[in-house]
Amino acid sequence: MGYHTFDVSRADKLEDAGRRYRFLSAEELLWALSLSPDEVVADFGSGTGFFTDDVAPHASAVHAVDLQEEMHDYYREKGVPENVALVTSDVSDLPFDDGAIDAAFSTMTYHEFASDASLAEIRRVLGPDGRLVVVDWAATGTGDFGPPLDERYEAAEAAAALRDAGFTIDHEAVRPETFLLIATLE
Template structure:
């Protein structure tokens, strides 16, 4: 399960707002993150920056983290906001100091990095009281979009993984194809 990455050659597909907002609207993402003007966030698995761009106007800094440099190149060509810093890294290898981030979010990418080492790293870099928002494809979805079902996690599996690193879960919404989870450090 997991550790699937999106084919960078198909990056333009990630910019289709009708497809992306069908499963997560800008408003729902912003409500879940509840950004503050002074926040320093990380978008874990930022891809082309589609959702990074939605959050950027509301925070001080966003680190757009993606393991594929090709995704960052696509983002550069599209245009990166001034307060977005591109970081090519896997989530388990985030180079931030302890408590460096106000929070983090992952939009449809948890299945790409889920694992104890990545969750432990996220727990280390988010400050106490900081929020982690995960929206991802559900293992019990029907598979009409997103990665194959065998590469997905259930909301329960994600909750259990986060609780193992002392995250407190404040919200879990299970939908037909996705789940939304809000946790605090």
């Protein structure tokens, strides 16, 4: 397990579209995932479902995975799309069959679960040609937004961890506050 999880009492901040889309737009996430309508997707660290909601219309099913049941409670109150299943689980111990997921993504949560065990588990549940999109706060950022700098990873560090776990990095972008990685299974 990485560092602390997001404080549920501040969950309303996760629904601030102006703030969230400043660092990752729905269009960029959908481009990175490159989904077809019949694919099954997992959102690791789904929180209130902000980005899950953007992905759901473009997939057959989405598993919103979060460690905190309270985040799922918030999402239920907000309204969960019909094709979204709420899954309370640590990323290092996912309740999915081998190869059951076509694509997965993590938006601003990689730093919370980054570990060899979590990456091995993601690799296990992704099917052939599975894609993983990671967008997270960069250790090279200012620290004005997101978690403290000492809880963040550099893009190169995250990419190396993914390679070590058996992924190929197809795309890497580093911005002032965040990074984006698109990885596929080797």
